[in-house]
Structure formats: C-alpha cells, structure tokens
Amino acid sequence: MSPALKIYNTLTRSKEFFEPIDCRNVRIYVCGPTVYDYAHIGNARPIIVFDLLFRLLRHLYGDRHVKYVRNITDVDDKINARAAERGVTIRELTEKTNQIFQEDVKALGCLDPTVQPRATEHIAQMIQLIERLISAGHAYAADQHVLFNVPSMPGYGQLSRRSLDEMLAGARIDVAPYKRGDMDFVLWKPSHPSEPGWDSPWGRGRPGWHIECSAMSWAHLGEIFDIHGGGIDLIFPHHENEIAQSCCAFDREIMAHYWMHNGFLQVEGEKMSKSLGNFVTIHELLHSEFFGGRAWSGAILRLAMLRTHYRQPIDWTVKALEDAAKVYNDWMRAMDGVTPSKPTEEFIIALSDDLNFAKAEAHLHILKRSDPAALAACLEFMGFDSHKSSSHDQSDEAQLAKIGLTKSDLEQLIVERIEARLAKNWPESDRIRDQLESLGVSRL
Numbered sequence: 001m002s003p004a005l006k007i008y009n010t011l012t013r014s015k016e017f018f019e020p021i022d023c024r025n026v027r028i029y030v031c032g033p034t035v036y037d038y039a040h041i042g043n044a045r046p047i048i049v050f051d052l053l054f055r056l057l058r059h060l061y062g063d064r065h066v067k068y069v070r071n072i073t074d075v076d077d078k079i080n081a082r083a084a085e086r087g088v089t090i091r092e093l094t095e096k097t098n099q100i101f102q103e104d105v106k107a108l109g110c111l112d113p114t115v116q117p118r119a120t121e122h123i124a125q126m127i128q129l130i131e132r133l134i135s136a137g138h139a140y141a142a143d144q145h146v147l148f149n150v151p152s153m154p155g156y157g158q159l160s161r162r163s164l165d166e167m168l169a170g171a172r173i174d175v176a177p178y179k180r181g182d183m184d185f186v187l188w189k190p191s192h193p194s195e196p197g198w199d200s201p202w203g204r205g206r207p208g209w210h211i212e213c214s215a216m217s218w219a220h221l222g223e224i225f226d227i228h229g230g231g232i233d234l235i236f237p238h239h240e241n242e243i244a245q246s247c248c249a250f251d252r253e254i255m256a257h258y259w260m261h262n263g264f265l266q267v268e269g270e271k272m273s274k275s276l277g278n279f280v281t282i283h284e285l286l287h288s289e290f291f292g293g294r295a296w297s298g299a300i301l302r303l304a305m306l307r308t309h310y311r312q313p314i315d316w317t318v319k320a321l322e323d324a325a326k327v328y329n330d331w332m333r334a335m336d337g338v339t340p341s342k343p344t345e346e347f348i349i350a351l352s353d354d355l356n357f358a359k360a361e362a363h364l365h366i367l368k369r370s371d372p373a374a375l376a377a378c379l380e381f382m383g384f385d386s387h388k389s390s391s392h393d394q395s396d397e398a399q400l401a402k403i404g405l406t407k408s409d410l411e412q413l414i415v416e417r418i419e420a421r422l423a424k425n426w427p428e429s430d431r432i433r434d435q436l437e438s439l440g441v442s443r444l
C-alpha cells in the first residue's frame, strides 16, 4: 500500500490528502517558459519542484497513469520585441531559446513532461474558447480586441483571495477606451502586419497570455484536471484569469482541484534583476564561472534548489551551492561502486508529506551509513544520477585537454548532435552521442 500523498492547496490554504479524479489518469499542468531569453534560476524552481512531484506521482500511481503537461509560450510581445532587437525571425528566436531551455532542464535532471504543447499550435482551441466565452456573456469584442468581462463572474478572485482594490492595484491596469471595466483583461488583440497573427472572427490578431494556458490544459487534460502548478507570482493575475476563462467557458465551478505554488527566489539576499547585476541564468551556472568562480553540475543545482522547502522563499547563494556540493559529494563517496536497490518507505513517506525534502534528507544521511544501496536508489528516484562520479561536477578543461579537445570542440559536437536530432537524422545523432559518451559526456 502506497503512503497517502498530502499537498498544500492554495485554493483552500490548507494541506489536503490528494485524491485524483481518475487514479489511472492523474493529470497535472504547469505553466512553462516564455521562450525569448535564457531561463534564469528563478525559472528553474518550478521546473525542478514539479519534476519531483511528477516522479512521486509516477511512483504512487504508475508511470503510465500520470500525464504531466508543461507548455511553451512561443507567442508573446516580449518575444516580438526581442526578435526585432536582435534582427532574427520570431521562429529562429523561439526555436533556439527552446532548444537551450530543453538542454538546461535536462542537465538539471528533469524528466520530459508527457506533453510540451506550444501556444502557436493551439490557436484554434483559443479561438473556440473565446467564442464560447462571448456567447455565454463572459466576454465581448470591442475595437478588434476581445476582453474578458470580469464582473460577469461572481467568484472572481477565489484563488488569490484579494479584494477588488488589491486586485486593481496588482494587475497593473492598462486604461483603454474599449474596456468596459477596469479589471477586464485581453483574450485577443489585433496584430500589426509585422507582428505574428492569425485570422479570427475578430480580425487578424493574436491571443493574450492567459487564454493560452486555458486552451492548452483543455486540449491535453480536459475541462477539469487534478493539479495546476506554477510560481507564486503567477497566482494573480495569471492563474486567477485562467480559472475565470476555463470555469466560465465550460460552466464549471472548478478548473483544477489542487493549485500548487512554489515560493520566490532571491539571489544573495536581493531580488534578482538585470540592473543589480545579479541576474543568474541556468546556462551560466552550468557552463561558466560567473557564480562563485566555478561551473556547477546540474545535480548540485538541483539539490541546492530542493533543500529549501518549495513553498518557502529561497535565497540562492554561493554558500548554499557549496553546502549542497559538500552533501552531494559525501553521498557520492558513500555510494561508490554500489548498485541501487529500492527507495525506502520512510523516504517516500517524507516526500509524500507535501514534498518534505528536509525530512527526506535527514533520512538520506542515515542511509549513507546504514544502507548505501538504498541511498543510491533514493537519489536516483529524485533525478540524481548516482552512477556519475563527482569528478563530472565540473566541465573540466584539463580533462578535455588530456584527450586533445578544447571546450569549443566539445560544444561544437553538442551543437551538431542537437542539429542532427532536429533534422531527425538519428544515425548521425547516435554516432555523435557515442562519441560524446566515449569522452565521458553523458548528460545529453
């Protein structure tokens, strides 16, 4: 018998026993990246946290019975602006950025979600949803825009539990003559000929951000599903608006039963921002010496992230990474030459308590001495590759030099492999993978 899973539900502000709608089809949706720039370490937090939850759900319900959807937002005004700035096409920018994102999250030990839908491939569903909302009286077209009519939904605000005044203050309201109410938000807007656009009943245009997630979760998980996750900063207005759209379009009380949110991330005690110079990307942490004077392995980044409970704010510091590296290397040493057995019951019970990593880690420290094979299995369970030795922690130029390669040769091989995969040239991709593996690079 599996231990019962408890999760903290933002909707009810309490820890609840998780009961899926259908235990043979457990469904979870997490808001994914907008692909216009390197993902920063704050973006990595929900990716790692919900990957751990995905692994736990697969353990509890069976690999084939969990469907995890994490979208890719590939139409957005930030993307348009960045592509214009760089003089590249939108497609080039989104493809390249997505490719780097996929490599980053793989290095962090994350499994691929079951589906990674792209917004641009779900425009038809967005238009359908908007049409439903208009015909039900929850949205209106005005001046080539379509807006959601917030006062038409009596329960608006149920997730964030904010007062109307607070919501008005938090939503950074754009005043526009075509809006009936201050809180009304955009479902569809017109596109200039130079901007990406799709034909719709309201003219050539593009979707607002919120409708993208309602359409993609509907397309892949249905009208109601189990868990919706994301960062705490998405509660309002994004998730509130997703709920408004989906509940009103389907005439339902609920969009998802459980809403889970990870806490904020700051860097060395300060809010991360480009102007403060403490903006840290996943890519830089993995591949440069920008943070703490060294490159960090994905496993150490993952461990450092998980060591703060997912709902607490996390302070991302060099010290915390060094501590995580020490713990990780200790575990690796204890498991040297050991074949993983099975994760222990205590470990699963700890994680099943709203992903209580501190409790799980305390147990791992005991296993380190008493049962290294179980320790290896627990680490593998959480996405740490226990077969890798700690010498792989750093992309070590000295090591490469020994086999007559430079870092840029290696990067070239990695790029060639990605290109071969994109071209679906599997023999070539496998050949490069083998070559990379013979060089000790197995993270691809």
Ligand SMILES: [Zn+2]
Pocket: 030, 031, 032, 213, 238, 242
């Ligand atoms: Zn979303």
